[in-house]
Amino acid sequence: MQVLKKYRNPELIKPMLNEISELSQKLDEELKLMEVCGTHTMAISKYGLRSLLPKNIKLLSGPGCPVCVTSQQEIDEMIALSKMPEVIVTTFGDMIKVPGSNSSLEKEKSRGADIRIVYSPLAAVEIAKENPEKIVVFLAVGFETTIPVIAAALEEAIEEGIDNFKLFVAHKLIPPALEALLNDNEVKIDGLICPGHVSIMIGSKAYEEVVNRYDLPAIVAGFEPLDILDGVKGALKQKVEAQVEVEDKVKAKVENRYGRVVKDEGNQIAQDLIRRLYQVVDTAWRGIGIIPNSGLELRDEYAEYEIRNVIDLDVGDSNEPQGCSCGEILKGIKLPYDCQLFGDVCNPQHPVGPCMVSSEGSCAAYYKYDRR
Numbered sequence: 001m002q003v004l005k006k007y008r009n010p011e012l013i014k015p016m017l018n019e020i021s022e023l024s025q026k027l028d029e030e031l032k033l034m035e036v037c038g039t040h041t042m043a044i045s046k047y048g049l050r051s052l053l054p055k056n057i058k059l060l061s062g063p064g065c066p067v068c069v070t071s072q073q074e075i076d077e078m079i080a081l082s083k084m085p086e087v088i089v090t091t092f093g094d095m096i097k098v099p100g101s102n103s104s105l106e107k108e109k110s111r112g113a114d115i116r117i118v119y120s121p122l123a124a125v126e127i128a129k130e131n132p133e134k135i136v137v138f139l140a141v142g143f144e145t146t147i148p149v150i151a152a153a154l155e156e157a158i159e160e161g162i163d164n165f166k167l168f169v170a171h172k173l174i175p176p177a178l179e180a181l182l183n184d185n186e187v188k189i190d191g192l193i194c195p196g197h198v199s200i201m202i203g204s205k206a207y208e209e210v211v212n213r214y215d216l217p218a219i220v221a222g223f224e225p226l227d228i229l230d231g232v233k234g235a236l237k238q239k240v241e242a243q244v245e246v247e248d249k250v251k252a253k254v255e256n257r258y259g260r261v262v263k264d265e266g267n268q269i270a271q272d273l274i275r276r277l278y279q280v281v282d283t284a285w286r287g288i289g290i291i292p293n294s295g296l297e298l299r300d301e302y303a304e305y306e307i308r309n310v311i312d313l314d315v316g317d318s319n320e321p322q323g324c325s326c327g328e329i330l331k332g333i334k335l336p337y338d339c340q341l342f343g344d345v346c347n348p349q350h351p352v353g354p355c356m357v358s359s360e361g362s363c364a365a366y367y368k369y370d371r372r
């Protein structure tokens with residue numbers, strides 16, 4: 001905590017804000033930066049950083065909340081699974097309240113479904129050991145940050161011969177989603193604040209391809225106020241420098257400003273583990289649709305551990321909640337305030353969409369800290 005104090009110190013934050021203010025006056029046009037991490041979104045709202053920035057710098061939330069980007073069909077399939085008497089569903093807590101087309105895991109639990117919240121996938125493996133007559137499924141939702149932990153739990157189950165442990169793999173990968181967003185004409189972003197946790201795993205170099213192709217700054221930043229403002233300053237500085245009309249125009253680049261934990265190459269052991277168990281596939285994201293190479297499935301030799309290869313889950317057509325703008329919010333096209341249901345109809349006690357459910361969702365962050 002002592003170390004973190006430095007990154008919350010007003011005496012350091014004030015001069016940083018002054019530098020940002022001075023640089024912002026050199027901007028030719030408004031600068032829109034997207035943070036692609038639910039923890040950043042929460043921290044930005046919690047510390048009121050948007051209101052501290054000059055008016056010509058906007059921070060937009062992107063698809064950085066894993067629960068929020070899980071497709072409606074996947075949620076409906078999870079709910080269908082929970083209704084099966086031979087199945088115990090295990091999940092991290094955020095997933096339980098997410099509304100499906102007709103129900104939610106929370107509703108099914110109140111009707112008697114065996115759904116258990118766990119704090120680690122290893123706890124789900126333990127539940128499988130204790131209940132050999134049941135199929136115990138862990139809802140494997142998450143980005144590159146959580147995938148290695150889940151993969152390690154699966155490896156343990158395989159080693160111990162716990163065949164009744166299965167995964168519902170709904171993982172998503174961040175770099176292909178960034179590419180999809182930048183390819184979308186509706187989305188207007190001038191720079192990226194890259195996710196700190198994901199970057200620990202994949203490394204800052206993982207963003208180079210996107211940065212080179214779209215020529216926009218990408219700053220890997222930590223989660224404290226000073227970290228985030230330093231990330232904003234980095235992107236702003238690159239933009240201001242790129243405005244100068246010279247023959248050898250300065251190219252945008254990736255900057256790792258979270259070097260105290262993020263390495264350029266990331267965590268090789270975690271990356272090897274992921275490659276050993278999974279292969280990359282196309283997958284659907286809420287609000288964005290199918291993104292090529294943005295998901296994972298278990299390799300053929302582990303396919304028996306994917307529950308959808310064991311049980312057929314035909315849920316028919318899935319419908320996203322009426323009036324919910326989560327899809328547009330995840331693309332940075334709308335703010336939570338722009339949703340007509342925000343606050344009154346949709347709130348954390350009665351969430352209509354996943355962005356209000358998840359502790360990393362934009363709507364939940366705005367509701368908790370930024371309500372107008």
Ligand code: SF4
Pocket residue numbers: 323324325326329336339340341342343346347351352353354355356357363
């Ligand atoms: S406020 Fe609720 S209904 Fe509106 S976008 Fe957010 S989660 Fe969806």
